[in-house]
Amino acid sequence: MNAFDYLKISQYDNDNQKDVVIQYCKQKLIRTSSFDFPLHLSCKINDDDNIRKLIEQYYNIHKNLSFSDLINQTLNQTIISNQVVYTYTQIYEKIEYINNNDLVVEVKVGNFKSDFELRRVIKEHYRSIKARLLLIRVDYHEEHKHILFLKYLVANERIPTSDHGVWLIFHLQRNIIHEINDDILFNGWSSVMIDNLNKHKLIPWDVLSNPSYRNLLLHADFSLSHTTFNELITRSFIRARYTVACKDKESLINDRRDSIIKLLTQSSIDTESLHLIIKNRLLELIRTVDINHTRSGFIDWRYDLLTNGTIIGSCRSIDDALRMTILLYYCNYFLMLLVDIEKSSLIDSYMFLMSKTNEIIYENLKCIWFDCLKLTFESMEQTITFMNTIEILLIFDLRLPRSRFEHEIIHQINQMIKKPNENIDVNLPDEKLLCFAMKRLRNTSVYGNNIESILNNKELFEHYYHDQLAILLDEIRIDHLTVSFAQRLLTSNPMLTIEDKLKHFLMYRDELMELLHIFEIGMELIGEEKWNFDEQFFISDKTKMTTINNSSNLYILVQVEQEFYQVPPQKSLNNELYECNGDPFIETCLMNLIELLVSSSTIQCIDNIAQLSTAYSLIIQGVFVLDHYLVNNLEKLRSFDSLVRCIMNLIPHDRALIVFKNICLNNQSNIVFNGNFSTCESIHKFIDNLDEMIKNENKNSINLLNCRPMLKLEVEFLKNWLIDHSKEYCTVLESICKSKKNLWFYSAKIFKYIDQKFDLMSIINIRMTELSFIPELECLDQYFRQSNDKTQKIERILINRIHVYLRSCITDEHMIERYLIDNYNYFQENIHSNKSNYGLSMIISIAWLKVYTEMYAFSLSKDNHSEIMENIDKLLTTDESKFCLTLKIYIIKQLCQIYHIDLAELYEVFINRNCYWIRTTFSQYDHQQGRKFEQNIILPTPLFDASLEYRNIKDTLDNCREKPTYLSNILFNEKLKMPRNYAEHLTNSIYLPGLISNNPIESGQSNDKSRLGYSSMKSVQDSSMNEKPDHLNLSISFRFIHMMIHAVLLVLHELDLLDDSDLPNRDYCKEHFENDYEFLSQLSTEPNQCHVWLFKLINHLIDGNFLQEGCLNSNEKVIEFEQRIEN
Structure with a gap:
């Protein structure tokens, strides 16, 4: 109807004026359309002339349709007609033109409390002498319900003859425009859509017609301004998710993020500022690097602006949508750049560089930083993949760029040395391997020529070493050990060269990781604040050596010129040099770690005995796998560990910690435990007192005489005491033998120590026939000669150990016959020898005879008819001594086990074999078979010394359990x-x-x-x-x-x-x-x-x-x- 009224067309001329009406409506539509209209059409143009013409019409109408021009044109007219202006300018924004024109005033509907107030303002406007145009600004989405009232209010209050006028400005929001349900028509009113009331500039046609992002961004109107760059930084870091291995450091992530944002958003004309470096590199990436379109939607910027969910849901205007489209595109490039920058630790190292005041160090670090920056940019990928969010693994406080890449190179060198390959012989001495590793590091380091500066400059090397330690601690998840502590531990020894410090990483990486784990566990209990490196190391000269006294409870390492001496707690320095396969300072720290772990101050602070037990056990296991460190006081920690586990086993956990503290701290206790005992008797006394304490805690409800945890504890104490008193092994054996407890059940560690002390098994294997001439074994032999223990527990244990060892030496079935031949004379000699000697020789002889006869039994089972078998058969047939008869019984027993048969079945196997001594044994049974007597095999039992064992076996069978057990x-x-x-x-x-x-x-x-x-x-x-x-x-x-x-x-x-x-x-x-x-x-x-x-x-x-x-x-x-x- 508006078209007909405006064009003054009667109803009779409708058909003739159809094209005129359509053209009028088209112009009205274009006039009231936002830039979304040509934007949408441009996506479908595809050489369609009609669409192109529509876009051109839009440009022709809107290129001069600015708000300021519209007002100026209106004010030049005598009569101001009613006007509706739609805009994406928000209600809270100022309209800049109004501030410079006294003829125009504005009001906001939301500021009025009643209809009467607004009506009064309109009436006053028409009476105004100065102002001619009143703009009523309406938040269309929030104040939509008042629009009909406003329409009629403005229409009713209008004075046709006045040169004053009132306009309605409807402020729209693009992100919620789809919610509009406009059922109010403004017939007879002029209407127009102006996207931005303050700034009128259309996107150039050549940009609109090109879908390329790069073409859009290269246009001067859309260049990366300072404001846009700052917004890009903030928005990009929202999409970056930083993670850390240590959960305790998660709270530091946001602080670091804020610092980086502040650093990158600081405007600077300095070409070396991080702000300009990142910005210029970002622009360079956009010019040269393509997006991987197969995994992104960044193909057509117009399509993305119209369809991207983030843009649709958040942008209130077409300008905001365009800015957001550009930002999202920039953001992907920036995230790509950020990933590589963070991997190369360029930001952290830049901040560290800026903190340096020493000019020389600053220039060195600056040279390294820019070289690594160039290397990072050169190694970046030439395609970018769309990433909605990125995850960056963060390691705090790295000081040099590209430290992680350097760490990978060091790890590769370590793996190369550990595993055989064509480049190096892993059997070379450590010195040559270290030379190879250092040469490899110099040739392959990410720092190139700068690696020499780093290795030759003490301060630069400290930063280099700091980063490698920080990365390693993060890699192996050590959260409770600071980098500074680990660095002081590994580098405090002034005698160490650069190569010595780096060999932990290059050659002994596994040992280094175990070492760091040990100290982490210890520091959790002790606390780094209680650890003082300076108290553990002292530099002196030879003139003062005799005056050095250690009054502390820790070990002290003393350096005198080029040599080291160790002073134990509460001792004076002696002239004995301290020898260590690794770093003497680290070994001293390990020993002091143990001293602090078992100290009263540490035990007093413990509130969880299970944590203490776990820590003790893990540290003990860790020390055992260290190849280059012998911790001499480890047995002290093992004693405490054994005591803790024993108490935990026998006392409820709510009381176990109290009892342990009472024992160690002398709180209401008559015994004090410090891990050291003067004699074996003092160990037994302590165990007896501990028995009483545990009985009191359990109200005498437990029998501790042969309680397994108590037995193991006592044996552990005896073993630890033996290590400190290595010459008293006979005393320990006698103590076990005389004890009424079954200590011998758990004595394997003691025998293992004795074996290692004398290298007993190797001697037996090599010099078995010369035992009586070996001076080192005289004392042990004398002990067994004088022993009057009827149970012979110690002898039996030793026989079994030697027997197992000797059997393990025969690794191949083909060795058995050769073994029988080579040792036949010795076998014959042992059978016929005097058995009155009950010393070590007798023990070894019995163990060896068991092995020899077992090998013989195995050969019999294989039906071996060799000459040696005949010789042994003759020997056993002719010898009817008690000892030989006992051997025959043992062989028959072995045969039954090998064949998995009983005696009757064994008879069937050997009755027709040419083994005369077995046939002789079974002869009585054969006679019974012929006379059909009861089938009983009567074995020769010349030594009924085993009657006690027989009764024990019978009693055991008689007392078998009648109820099931867990096992x-x-x-x-x-x-x-x-x-x-x-x-x-x-x-x-x-x-x-x-x-x-x-x-x-x-x-x-x-x-x-x-x-x-x-x-x-x-x-x-x-x-x-x-x-x-x-x-x-x-x-x-x-x-x-x-x-x-x-x-x-x-x-x-x-x-x-x-x-x-x-x-x-x-x-x-x-x-x-x-x-x-x-x-x-x-x-x-x-x-x-x-x-x-x-x-x-x-x-x-x-x-x-x-x-x-x-x-x-x-x-x-x-x-x-x-x-x-x-x-």
Whole structure:
């Protein structure tokens, strides 16, 4: 209707004036359209002339349609008509033109409290002498309900003859314009859309018609201004997610982010400022680097402006949308740049550079920084992939750029030295390997020629070393040890060269990591603030050596010229040089760490005895794997560790810490423990007093005479005492022998020490026939000669150890016959020798005879007819002595075990064989067979000295348990019978120990979720040497239980008792069993003796003190069973 009225067309001329009406409506539409209209059309132009003409019409109409021009044109007219102005300028923004024109006034609807006030303002406007145009500004979205009222108010108050006028300005928001439901028409009013009331500038047509972002950004109107760059920095860091390995440092991330934003947004004309460096590099990237369009939407900037969800939902105007489109594009380039800059630690190193006041150091660091900046920019990728957010792993306070890349190079050199390759012989001496590593570092360092400056400048090298340590600490997740502490520990020795300091990284990286773990564990208990490096090192000269006294409780390392001396606590310096395979200062610090860990001040502050026990155990294990450090006071820590574990086993945890502190701090206790004992008797006395204390705590409800934890503790004390008193080994053996307790059960460590002291096994293997002429063994031999112990416990233990060792020397079945031939004369000599000698020679002779006869029995089982077999057969046939008859019984026993048969079946095997001594033994049985007598084989029993053992075996069988135990329940049912179906038994009846649930909620605690059978499958590749459930303290405990269960399953598979079951198959069990044994060997202090340790541990499992009645039918009982095995 407006078109007909405006064009003055009657209803009879409609058909003739159709094109005129359409053209009028088109102009009205274009006049009231925002720039979204040509923007949308430009995306669909595709050489369409009609669309092109529409866009050209829009440009022709709007290029001169600014708000200021519109007002000026209106004020030049006599009559001001009603006008509606739509705009994206926001209600809170000032209209700049109005401030310079007294003829125009504005009001905001939202400022009026009532209709009357607005009506009065309009009336006053028409009476005004000065102002001609009143602008009523309306927030269209918030004040939409008042629009109809405003329309009629303005229309009704209008004075047709006046030269005054009123305009309505509707402020729109582009992001919520879709919510508008406009049902109010302003017929007869002029209307126009002006996107920006203050700034009128259309996007040039050549830019609009080109979808390229690069073309858009290269235009002068859209260059990267200072304001845009600052907004880009802020917005980009919102999309950057920093992560740190140490959770305690997460609070520092935001502070660092704020510092970086402040640094990058500071305007500066200095070409070396980080602000300009980053900005110029960003512009260079946009000019040269392409976006990977296959993984982004940055193809057409117009399409992105119209369809991007972020822009649609957040931008209130077309100008905001365009600015946001450009920012999002810039942001991807900046994030790409930020990732590489942070990887190269260019920001942290720049801030560190700016903090330097020393001009020489500043210039050196500056040269390094700009060289690394150039290298970083050159190595950047030439395509960028769209990233909504980026994740950056942060390491705080790196001082040199590209430190992480340098760390990778150092690690590669370390791996090269560890593993054989064509570049280097790993068997070279350490000095030559270090020379090779240093040469490699100089040639491959990321710092290029600057590496020489770093290595030759003490301060630069400190920064270099600091960064490498910081990265390593972050890599191995050490959170409770500062870089400064670690650096002082590794570099305080003034005798160290640059090569000496770097060899920790280049050659001994694994040892360095273990060393740092040890000190981290210790510092958690002690606190770095209580550690003083200066108190542990002293430089002196020879004239003052005799006056150096150590009145402290720590070890002191003294340097005199080029030599080191160590002064123990409360001692004076002696003239004995201190020798160390590694760094003497580090070894001294390790010893002082132990002294502080067992000091009264540290123990007094402990509030968790389980944490203390874990720390002690981990440090002991860690020290054992150090290749270059012998910590002489480690046994002191082991004594404390043993005491803590014993108390935890026997006393409830709520009282265990109190008892431990009472023992160590002399609080209301008649015993004081400091880890040192003067005699074996003092050890026994301490154990007796501890017995009484534990009985009092348990109200005499426990028998400690042969209590396993107490026995192990006492033996541990004896072993530690023996290490400090190495010549008193006979005293320790006598103490074990005379004790009424079963100390000999746990004496393996003592015998191991004696073996290592004399290299006993090697001597036996090489010089067995010369034992009586070896002076080192005279004292040990004298002890056994004079021993009058009827039980001969010590002798038996030693016989078994020697026997196991000698058997292990025969590694191949083909060696057996040669062994029998080479040692036949010695065998004959031992049989006929005088048996009145009960010394060391007798012990070794018995052990060796056991091995020789076992090898002979094995050869018999293989039906060996060689000459040596005939010789041995003749010897055994002709010798009827008691001793030889005993050997025959032992051989027959071995044969039964080898064949897995009883005596009657053995008779059937050998009755027709040419082995005369066995046939002679079975001759009586053969005679009975002929006369059909009762079939009994009467073996020769010339030595009935074993009658006591026979009675013990009989008593043991008579006293077998009638109720199931946790251990027996794995293979037997509640009635101690073999299940008819083992698969059903293991799947539906018991909860298998040695498994870690995949559900983290279950870790370390019992719950109601059923874990019957094999509840958690895990491949060997996913197994970790250090994994364990939370209720166990040591990973070695879990690993043993895990191996035991898979060994049981493997045996059941071998016996075909798990066919057609859902349990893991044979190969799965075999792989886990072998993997567990490998892990146990690595965790063991003596990997080569791991099988011996397992043998003894399995023996403990069937000990009466260990067995606990019950069935494994709940999670709680499984946890109790596993903890009992560990303790």
